Amino acid sequence: xxxxxxxxxxxxxxxxxxxxxxxxxxxxxxxxxxxxxxxxxxxxxxxxxxxxxxxxxxxxxxxxxxxxxxxxxxxxxxxxxxxxxxxxxxxxxxxxxxxxxxxxxxxxxxxxxxxxxxxxxxxxxxxxxxxxxxxxxxxxxxxxxxxxxxxxxxxxxxxxxxxxxxxxxxxxxxxxxxxxxxxxxxxxxxxxxxxxxxxxxxxxxx
Amino acid sequence: xxxxxxxxxxxxxxxxxxxxxxxxxxxxxxxxxxxxxxxxxxxxxxxxxxxxxxxxxxxxxxxxxxxxxxxxxxxxxxxxxxxxxxxxxxxxxxxxxxxxxxxxxxxxxxxxxxxxxxxxxxxxxxxxxxxxxxxxxxxxxxxxxxxxxxxxxxxxxxxxxxxxxxxxxxxxxxxxxxxxxxxxxxxxxxxxxxxxxxxxxxxxxxxx
Numbered sequence: 001x002x003x004x005x006x007x008x009x010x011x012x013x014x015x016x017x018x019x020x021x022x023x024x025x026x027x028x029x030x031x032x033x034x035x036x037x038x039x040x041x042x043x044x045x046x047x048x049x050x051x052x053x054x055x056x057x058x059x060x061x062x063x064x065x066x067x068x069x070x071x072x073x074x075x076x077x078x079x080x081x082x083x084x085x086x087x088x089x090x091x092x093x094x095x096x097x098x099x100x101x102x103x104x105x106x107x108x109x110x111x112x113x114x115x116x117x118x119x120x121x122x123x124x125x126x127x128x129x130x131x132x133x134x135x136x137x138x139x140x141x142x143x144x145x146x147x148x149x150x151x152x153x154x155x156x157x158x159x160x161x162x163x164x165x166x167x168x169x170x171x172x173x174x175x176x177x178x179x180x181x182x183x184x185x186x187x188x189x190x191x192x193x194x195x196x197x198x199x200x201x202x203x204x205x206x
Numbered sequence: 207x208x209x210x211x212x213x214x215x216x217x218x219x220x221x222x223x224x225x226x227x228x229x230x231x232x233x234x235x236x237x238x239x240x241x242x243x244x245x246x247x248x249x250x251x252x253x254x255x256x257x258x259x260x261x262x263x264x265x266x267x268x269x270x271x272x273x274x275x276x277x278x279x280x281x282x283x284x285x286x287x288x289x290x291x292x293x294x295x296x297x298x299x300x301x302x303x304x305x306x307x308x309x310x311x312x313x314x315x316x317x318x319x320x321x322x323x324x325x326x327x328x329x330x331x332x333x334x335x336x337x338x339x340x341x342x343x344x345x346x347x348x349x350x351x352x353x354x355x356x357x358x359x360x361x362x363x364x365x366x367x368x369x370x371x372x373x374x375x376x377x378x379x380x381x382x383x384x385x386x387x388x389x390x391x392x393x394x395x396x397x398x399x400x401x402x403x404x405x406x407x408x409x410x411x412x413x414x
Contacts, residue, residue: 034390036241040321043237085297088315089289096282128319135312180406185398192394199389 018149025153033195038129052166056159067151224349241393247370250358258347265343269331
């Protein structure tokens, strides 16, 4: 009985840890604004809110699923076999295979969703945010439950940043910006200001 | 390959990689990992050397294997080649410089998804011989490194008053340290300003 109680309380604290990690990944340690991951697609795809939402949703889903899959692959397969140095190859293959699989499933069952997501899915394979989240998960040695929270939170944080950026960029479309600063330059400055805002969340958790 | 055309194109490759097609300014590639490691010059230098070597060697390998690789799986083959070199770099760092490996964290592994490496393999190495591909990869890597080092130097001097760990005379004593420079927003601002300067020079060059 005591053992059972201890067990449930430890699961409860695990879940609580997962919730905290999820919030941390969204606000205080936003994967884009404080670790700079996924910048390439952030700069190039953040022109329209609609596409940004599509890509963001795809990233949330793929990130949650692949961090869990890669957690299993790393702790249940690579660590027992002492093959940790193969992790990069394994992670990349799992991410690519997963994205391919999802693409095929969506294409088969929901062609309209496939039409709207179509271009973004293959792009996700080379999105550094996904691999970055997986590598952080390994380096910080999260447990499986915490990993779920972390993967989901990172995805949501990334989506929030790209959607906000797309909204701002639509607004500044008609503003007069110096020629050399147009495009990526101004995007980076906006990202800097956004990052500054997110720095304000430091200390909310802990 | 014959000597004459090779020297000509070699110069071109070098210039293109360093300035005309500079990966960061012209192509806006690979800025993912650009910013995270640039709050300290030494970290940045290690990261840059790793990236240049990985780009050069994987471009050469992709180019050497291009005749035997089926077109349909070439992306996968390229990723595996890149991952292979990244693993070597990672293991070397872990064995001989564990502190550095720890402070770079996941960013060494993230070289795999750095768009520059893939970009050079796909855009240049696919259709060229191994040696020019090697040079192209190396100098694109160096073009990237120069900018990273400039950003890192600005951030470290203004944020901490040191350069590569050594305190500078004025900045470490009188200078009011800009803490924002070592924090993430600083990286965005410095890169944006550098982009602005270099692109403005580029605009003038085109007009002239």
